[in-house]
Amino acid sequence: MAFKNRLLLFTLIWFLCSAALLTLLSVSVWQQNEQRSRQLLHKDLAMHMRDDNPLMVGDDYSPEALSSIFHTLMLLGPDFEIYFLDPQGNITTSGPPIEDVIRLQVDVEPIKQFLRGEPFPVLGEDPLSQQGEKVFSAAQIDADGQVAGYLYVLIGSQGYNAFADTENLLQYAPVVAAALVAILLFALVVYRMVHRGIITPGRLMVKQIEESAKTEFRVSPPLYLRSPELQDLANQYRRMMAVIQQQFIQLRVQEAQRREHLVQLSHDLKTPLANILGYLETWRIQHDEGRGMIDTAYHNAQRLQGHLKSQLEAARSPSAKIVLSYREIDVRELFEDVRHRFELQLKKKQVDLVITVSEPLNVFADEVLINRVFDNLMENAIRHSPARASILMDAAKAKGANISFCIENAVDETSDTGSLGMGSKIVDAILSLHQSQRQVSPPQVAEIPRYRVCFVLSSVMAKPRAQIRAVPTAMDFEEDSPPLQSDYPPVKAETSDEEEGTQSEDMHLSTKERNGHPVTLPSFSAVSKDDDEGTASGNNKAE
Structure with missing residues (x-):
């Protein structure tokens, strides 16, 4: 997800959370202030009602005092509810009809907190609801020096609450809406600042770098x-x-x-x-x-x-061109030519070359380039083999129409490792042109470790890939083993019509232009021709 989208999503979530939290805080603060104000205003109401007339006559309530209290209740209006409680909180006399009372006993601990003068608001249980609580005024009723009960006056009846809650919430609605609008405007301003100060300059910088890279x-x-x-x-x-x-x-x-x-x-x-x-x-x-x-x-x-x-x-040449000449090559004759070329080196080091071809096999490839592959692999094998050892070179059918070639030799750890390191790079590039790659089996842990390299060639004519790697030129490499890590430009494959009617078919590969300029691609030209002795020779061009 892009940064601006994450910022927009975060702003939306922040706005919704802020709206909910601000609404809850506003309602909570309003309720606490309302309850504190009303309880503080009427905190002595129950005490005055108790002191106007003696409530107790012996062990019972005075009828004259009760009549005076309920008369006072009629004067105060429906915003107050009066209850007489015994010391355990049981309701003995109720101002509202007794059939409307749900809880016949209330908790006396809030009443004791009120009488001790603890900070307001102090909420007491509402007998007309199962779990409701309201602010109240209370007075202790004594008889013969003992607590005979409590005068419990709830402030704010159910009818008043139903009317006042909606009215007060609507009163605070503009404040909440203004706060939410302020939060939204702040978020939009921050988003605009981030967009102009970071996102837009960042896009401009990326665009300028891309134009320079082109x-x-x-x-x-x-x-x-x-x-x-x-x-x-x-x-x-x-x-x-x-x-x-x-x-x-x-x-x-x-x-x-x-x-x-x-x-x-x-x-x-x-x-x-x-x-x-x-x-x-x-x-x-x-x-x-x-x-x-x-x-x-x-x-x-x-x-x-x-x-x-x-x-x-x-x-x-300012630009290079690749020209490949594919022809059918007999594998056994190819191996014999390799043996003939390296006969003196094999005799000099007393190394035997064991050739294994299971059956008559033919491959389609550029003969000159494939000879370069075997020359490089054989040179490495002879150089790294100990004296009086053997080199195994075999060919066999592989999956599909492919022919697998393998060269295996013993490894002398004291042998010369080479100086330029071009052999493996040339082999990899030529095999890439033939849609193949070199597979190396590392030396096994043994008394005389052996090194094995394999690759496959097709026995049918294949079209070259759009992406190839050109044969690298002579550069200073330290080792033979690491593969060439390079990306080569794409090439265009064209079939030559100059030799129609001949047995072989030539594939000519040339580099494409990049950004209107020809790409310099290290490459070679291999075009076979028959000389007067029937041998095939070709031109090989590697930058």
């Missing part, structure tokens, strides 16, 4: 408010946005420096790499011995040249 904090909002209570908060927001603007500038400068350095590095490596490829190509033509290792080195150099070209294009 421009990526390039424009600083004024944040000058009329409310002193919120101005300190606005000043802190202004300082915070100044820091954000400075950080944006630093990021742009660092990005420009990184691009420049990447361009220089790619340009410097291009010529030596071309020479290496030339030497390897010449060796392949002129020598037959050791052809397998030379072919491996030659293909790896070709892949490196493709990566280098992609890096150079990405560094020079």
